Amino acid sequence: MSSSEASAGPAIRVRDVTKTFGQGAAAVPALRGVSLEIDPGQLVMLVGPSGCGKTTLVSIISGVLDADSGEVSVFGTRWSDLTPDERTARRGEVVGFVFQQFNLIPTLTIEENVAVPLIIRGESRAVAARRAREVLASVGLDGRASARPAQLSGGMQQRVAIARALVGDPALLVCDEPTANLDARTGQSAMDLIHAASRGRDARGRPRCVIVVTHDARIFHYADRIEEMEDGRLKAEPSHFVQEERKWVPHYENGGDEGGAGARTGAAAEKEQAG
Amino acid sequence: MIRIALRMLLGDRAKYLSLVLGLGFAVLLITQQGSIFLGLMLRATGPLQNISQPDLWVTDPNIQWISETRALEDADLNRVRSVPGVAWAEPFFSLRATAELPGGKFRSVALTGISRSTMVGRPPLITAGRLEDLKVADAVLVEESSLPKLGNPKIGDTLKLNDRRAIIVGYCRAKAGFDSPAVMYTTYENAINFVPLGRNTLTYILVGVKDGVDVRRVQAAINALPDLAALTPDEMRMKTVSFIMRETGIGINFGITVLLGLIVGLVVSATVFYQFTLDNLRNFAVLKAMGARKRTLLAMILVQALVVGVIGFGVGVGAAGAFSIVSQRPGSELATYFPWQLLIGSFIAVLLCISSGSLLSLIRVLRLEPAIVFK
Numbered sequence: 001m002s003s004s005e006a007s008a009g010p011a012i013r014v015r016d017v018t019k020t021f022g023q024g025a026a027a028v029p030a031l032r033g034v035s036l037e038i039d040p041g042q043l044v045m046l047v048g049p050s051g052c053g054k055t056t057l058v059s060i061i062s063g064v065l066d067a068d069s070g071e072v073s074v075f076g077t078r079w080s081d082l083t084p085d086e087r088t089a090r091r092g093e094v095v096g097f098v099f100q101q102f103n104l105i106p107t108l109t110i111e112e113n114v115a116v117p118l119i120i121r122g123e124s125r126a127v128a129a130r131r132a133r134e135v136l137a138s139v140g141l142d143g144r145a146s147a148r149p150a151q152l153s154g155g156m157q158q159r160v161a162i163a164r165a166l167v168g169d170p171a172l173l174v175c176d177e178p179t180a181n182l183d184a185r186t187g188q189s190a191m192d193l194i195h196a197a198s199r200g201r202d203a204r205g206r207p208r209c210v211i212v213v214t215h216d217a218r219i220f221h222y223a224d225r226i227e228e229m230e231d232g233r234l235k236a237e238p239s240h241f242v243q244e245e246r247k248w249v250p251h252y253e254n255g256g257d258e259g260g261a262g263a264r265t266g267a268a269a270e271k272e273q274a275g
Numbered sequence: 276m277i278r279i280a281l282r283m284l285l286g287d288r289a290k291y292l293s294l295v296l297g298l299g300f301a302v303l304l305i306t307q308q309g310s311i312f313l314g315l316m317l318r319a320t321g322p323l324q325n326i327s328q329p330d331l332w333v334t335d336p337n338i339q340w341i342s343e344t345r346a347l348e349d350a351d352l353n354r355v356r357s358v359p360g361v362a363w364a365e366p367f368f369s370l371r372a373t374a375e376l377p378g379g380k381f382r383s384v385a386l387t388g389i390s391r392s393t394m395v396g397r398p399p400l401i402t403a404g405r406l407e408d409l410k411v412a413d414a415v416l417v418e419e420s421s422l423p424k425l426g427n428p429k430i431g432d433t434l435k436l437n438d439r440r441a442i443i444v445g446y447c448r449a450k451a452g453f454d455s456p457a458v459m460y461t462t463y464e465n466a467i468n469f470v471p472l473g474r475n476t477l478t479y480i481l482v483g484v485k486d487g488v489d490v491r492r493v494q495a496a497i498n499a500l501p502d503l504a505a506l507t508p509d510e511m512r513m514k515t516v517s518f519i520m521r522e523t524g525i526g527i528n529f530g531i532t533v534l535l536g537l538i539v540g541l542v543v544s545a546t547v548f549y550q551f552t553l554d555n556l557r558n559f560a561v562l563k564a565m566g567a568r569k570r571t572l573l574a575m576i577l578v579q580a581l582v583v584g585v586i587g588f589g590v591g592v593g594a595a596g597a598f599s600i601v602s603q604r605p606g607s608e609l610a611t612y613f614p615w616q617l618l619i620g621s622f623i624a625v626l627l628c629i630s631s632g633s634l635l636s637l638i639r640v641l642r643l644e645p646a647i648v649f650k
Contacts, residue, residue, distance in 0.1 A: 064645040092566015107286020
């Protein structure tokens with residue numbers, strides 16, 4: 001790590017980042033000078049219309065894509081200071097991913113899927129399997145460890161994906177449209193888990209940051225902060241529509257599907273109590 | 276990660292089986308055709324393998340392979356015997372005769388005539404009767420695997436050989452030649468009665484060199500004699516093999532089949548393995564996003580390729596081996612030879628197939644942007 005920043009202050013710092021895809025006449029600017037800071041322990045939602053640059057921004061923040069210019073640091077590490085191999089290793093330590101398509105490896109069991117990040121880090125199979133079972137239990141899937149992804153419902157698969165993202169105790173959890181392929185109640189269940197994760201800490205005891213890219217207004221209320229993007233830029237503040245949607249807390253009957261989404265354990269419950 | 280790589284490979288059964296069977300078929304083609312080719316070459320030099328005693332074979336200088344000879348003069352035997360360093364020199368007869376079978380059919384016979392006194396050039400194994408019985412007039416030993424070709428004659432039976440009576444006095448075991456005729460042994464004197472050649476009757480002179488004398492020196496001395504050439508058994512073998520390769524087209528025909536096997540292996544393994552990698556590209560991208568380094572992904576792909584290659588090799592060699600075992604039955608006309616060098620060669624061919632096949636996959640995965648996980 002060639003550059004460190006003070007441990008106090010923002011956990012994620014994005015400064016004047018630009019990114020353009022294609023060249024010449026076909027060039028499409030995806031990010032036009034985005035700056036953003038996220039404090040430790042915050043759950044931030046990136047919202048905005050399709051093509052506004054949300055996914056590009058989150059890809060650059062999580063270190064899977066290079067910015068054309070600008071600077072991104074995550075928990076004190078500037079991605080641009082690292083070699084590709086160092087960046088890959090650092091990403092494995094610091095970032096957990098939850099994808100819209102779940103991206104579970106279909107030929108592995110649930111337990112093996114969840115254990116993969118630890119195995120990549122070099123943990124023994126036994127240690128990785130034990131930790132995977134613990135995390136699976138925490139997302140309510142302790143009885144399905146030997147199942148294959150195809151044997152589970154979409155909601156269950158997303159919970160497996162969340163378990164996989166959390167198994168290594170990452171400091172940053174990046175979720176790309178985590179509820180897009182789920183029905184409303186299952187989506188709430190997944191968001192409860194993600195929200196709970198945002199109140200947790202990483203392997204080094206730092207408060208965890210969560211970034212959620214979403215179109216789904218039904219989950220806005222989980223956010224500590226919402227950043228709205230438009231045309232490759234962050235708006236100064238979210239639109240009236242987003243602010244109004246954020247106030248709305250959907251209600252579901254108890255005893256919902258797989259995750260017990262009806263149990264209001266997440267941000268919704270907090271807001272209900274506060275309201 | 277290796278275990279995960281294997282689970283990814285074995286989990287996609289259709290592609291896994293396609294890869295294994297494709298490679299197995301390629302190995303079968305390469306190994307089986309290679310073994311038949313080597314078997315034919317081995318068979319072509321069969322008459323040479325039957326005779327272990329001589330250090331040199333003396334014959335006409337223009338000989339091209341063992342089965343086409345020009346007879347030497349009887350006087351040549353004494354000329355060779357007088358060369359310094361020669362311990363012994365014996366006449367050897369090897370020509371074709373026609374055996375008449377019951378029912379009027381006939382069969383070509385490779386008739387070998389050996390010295391009556393020393394029996395140099397005798398068959399490797401007598402399985403029935405006695406070698407000495409060959410000294411009886413018109414006596415012949417029949418090679419065992421030739422018996423069905425001759426109507427399974429019994430010891431004591433007679434048959435017509437070039438319209439002369441031949442008495443079967445025993446059976447022996449020996450290797451046939453390239454075109455696998457029936458094989459019979461008799462004495463040199465009997466042989467020239469069965470196959471009259473006129474003035475010149477010697478097809479070969481078999482030479483033993485005195486202990487401690489350099490074979491090459493004796494060979495050079497014999498070569499210095501007019502119209503004679505001395506060849507070591509290895510030289511004779513190489514002359515025969517190269518003649519068959521050159522003149523019969525066998526080399527090129529088998530070579531084409533082996534090449535086809537290699538191409539099939541290359542194409543099948545490259546396309547199926549590449550498709551397998553494409554299907555798993557997203558998984559590789561996820562692994563990369565989660566911290567798997569390039570060398571880890573490379574190792575995963577190489578392990579997948581190696582496992583498929585080794586199993587495909589096993590399937591192919593197993594099938595070729597089964598074919599070879601079937602061909603080893605007594606009386607079988609299939610000629611297969613399975614030396615370890617052939618296995619090494621076909622394993623190298625498999626490695627070539629899978630390394631070429633996985634190269635495209637490696638390039639694709641190395642260039643993979645982990646950001647595709649968000650698409």
